[in-house]
Amino acid sequence: AELGDRLRAGSPPAGRTPRIYAVASGKGGVGKSTITANLAAALAAAGQRVGVLDADVWGYSVPQLFGVRRSPIAIGGVMLPVRAHGVRLMSTGFFVSEDQPVVWRGPMLHKALEQFLADVCWGELDVLLLDLPPGTGDITLSLLELVPDAALLAVTTPQAAARAVAARVVRMARDARMPVAGVVENMSAAVCAHCGDSTPLFGEGGGDALAEQAGTEVLGRVPLDLPLREAGDEGVPVVLRSPGVPSAVELTRIAATL
Ligand code: ADP
Numbered sequence: 001a002e003l004g005d006r007l008r009a010g011s012p013p014a015g016r017t018p019r020i021y022a023v024a025s026g027k028g029g030v031g032k033s034t035i036t037a038n039l040a041a042a043l044a045a046a047g048q049r050v051g052v053l054d055a056d057v058w059g060y061s062v063p064q065l066f067g068v069r070r071s072p073i074a075i076g077g078v079m080l081p082v083r084a085h086g087v088r089l090m091s092t093g094f095f096v097s098e099d100q101p102v103v104w105r106g107p108m109l110h111k112a113l114e115q116f117l118a119d120v121c122w123g124e125l126d127v128l129l130l131d132l133p134p135g136t137g138d139i140t141l142s143l144l145e146l147v148p149d150a151a152l153l154a155v156t157t158p159q160a161a162a163r164a165v166a167a168r169v170v171r172m173a174r175d176a177r178m179p180v181a182g183v184v185e186n187m188s189a190a191v192c193a194h195c196g197d198s199t200p201l202f203g204e205g206g207g208d209a210l211a212e213q214a215g216t217e218v219l220g221r222v223p224l225d226l227p228l229r230e231a232g233d234e235g236v237p238v239v240l241r242s243p244g245v246p247s248a249v250e251l252t253r254i255a256a257t258l
Pocket of ligand 1: 028029032188226
């Protein structure tokens with residue numbers, strides 16, 4: 001509850017420790033950030049106080065997914081998270097221009113993450129989602145250390161190759177004694193907008209295999225869905241923009257289990 005204590009500092013003593021999920025994947029492009037953003041927006045829409053810390057320092061996509069790009073306000077040494085779609089956000093993307101590379105190395109990354117956790121006035125939160133960079137690099141290691149009370153949410157596609165690399169992240173979390181909250185399989189099948197038929201474009205079984213390997217369960221399967229991609233490009237989470245489409249229905253259902 002170490003981070004919980006720090007997040008509570010400055011809040012009324014009645015404050016509770018937030019539930020913290022570290023959303024991770026083996027490789028990029030499997031939809032980890034999209035899933036994170038939508039789970040956050042769905043939880044906020046259900047009345048929870050939600051924060052998203054974009055720990056994908058180099059490949060941040062939280063500003064894009066929430067359609068905001070402005071510098072957080074700093075008051076007396078603390079920063080206020082940026083609010084969008086009912087969610088409190090913090091991302092390196094708020095501090096750099098879009099085409100500027102973030103060139104920090106290990107120690108600086110660790111420091112930046114520490115500041116995002118400790119010097120950001122998150123206020124009272126029910127849930128904090130950490131959008132990890134893909135893989136098992138420096139940042140993931142730092143976060144395991146900085147946020148020992150997080151639970152891992154592993155995102156994979158159904159493809160065997162994606163599942164295999166995601167398994168390494170799960171292994172890393174287990175070695176650090178981080179509990180695994182579950183697996184979200186993304187891009188599970190493509191649903192035809194015309195006939196409603198579904199095609200397993202990226203194969204089948206990755207989610208189940210990963211969950212079995214990790215001794216956890218598949219929390220849900222999010223289909224490949226055009227409105228999900230469009231919503232991300234527009235900067236509005238699909239669960240808010242088009243709540244009736246297949247991906248949004250499933251993401252909202254998964255959020256309710258967190
Ligand atoms: P990651 O965080 O794993 O690198 P992103 O969340 O950035 O992946 O997603 C990569 C791309 O795939 C984005 O353009 C996103 O809109 C798209 N995408 C993710 N999940 C889906 C899905 N279920 N259906 C359609 N497009 C998706």
